[in-house]
Amino acid sequence: MKINKILIIEDEKLNADRLKRLLLKLRPHVEIMSVEESITSAVEWLNHHPAPDMIMMDVRLADGLSFEIFNKFDIRSPVIFTTAYDEYAVQAFKYNSIDYLLKPIDEDELETALRRYETFIETVPFVGTAIEGLLNYIQPKDYRKRFLLAHRDGYKTVLAEDILYFYTELGISKAVLNTGTIENVPQTLEELERQLDPKFFFRANRQFIIHIDSVKQVLNHFNGKLKLELRKQQPDMEIIVSREKASVFKSWMDY
Helix, strand or coil, X not given: CCCCEEEEECCCHHHHHHHHHHHHHHCCCCEEXXXXXXXXXXXXXHHHCCCCCEEEEECEECCEECCXXXXXXXXXXXXXXXXXXXXXXXXXXXXXXXXXXXXCCCHHHHHHHHHXXXXXXXXXXXXXXXXXXXXXXXXXXXXXXXEEEEECCEEEEEEHHHEEEEEEECCEEEEEECCCCEEEECCCHHHHHHHCCCCCEEECCCCXXXXXXXXXXXXXXXXXXXXXXXXXCCCCCCEEECHHHHHHHHHHHCC
16 A cells, blocks of 8 residues: 655754655655644644644654654554654654654665555555554564573573663663662663563663652652652662653653
8 A cells, every 4th residue: 555645743844855855756656745843733733634644753843752742632643753862762662653763864764664564554454443453563562571580500580570670880781679689681771672561661761771660759850851769779879861751751650
């Protein structure tokens, strides 16, 4: 099935123009329905127009993170997120995301994302009934449930649900259990971010991935940041969520 109508949500004109050129080069028949520059204008447009076949959505807009659009409008169209930052990948796949492309957009990567959608959608009657299947296809729900860790002369099993948070220290990833025990894990935080269920685990910053049940208190910090207090938190630790990720974190905690 061809993609015929695309909505672009992007607040930088140069990026929007480049994206339009690439889309029309790769799919000359496509109609760019509109280019919206903010959360407010995107929601307004979606409320008054038919749903596009696909949305190309920048993550960071002038008035906030575009994830907020999903809280204001029930988007049923599949989305390809675009951003200059890779820290939002896990959050993006909580929504109708079929891909996540880093800027500057690479033509070959965009072609792959478009083909991914087209290949799958050929097997279903129409997008409105296919979103759940599409997301299952793109984002399997079989997340890591346990870890096999070295222990004395052998190994032991640690359940993911028993881990309060992960952090990195001197290049080594560590897991803090609900008993307060600290275990070394062989995976990097980047690998863990992909393997753990985003309903329960959140990449707070470059040093921490936290379980939702580990959060004792959320405090306002300067410049729109958040400061977290966790269960079994080490005395010298400070866990800060950036201003850009604060709204996504609050949505995650509130779900």
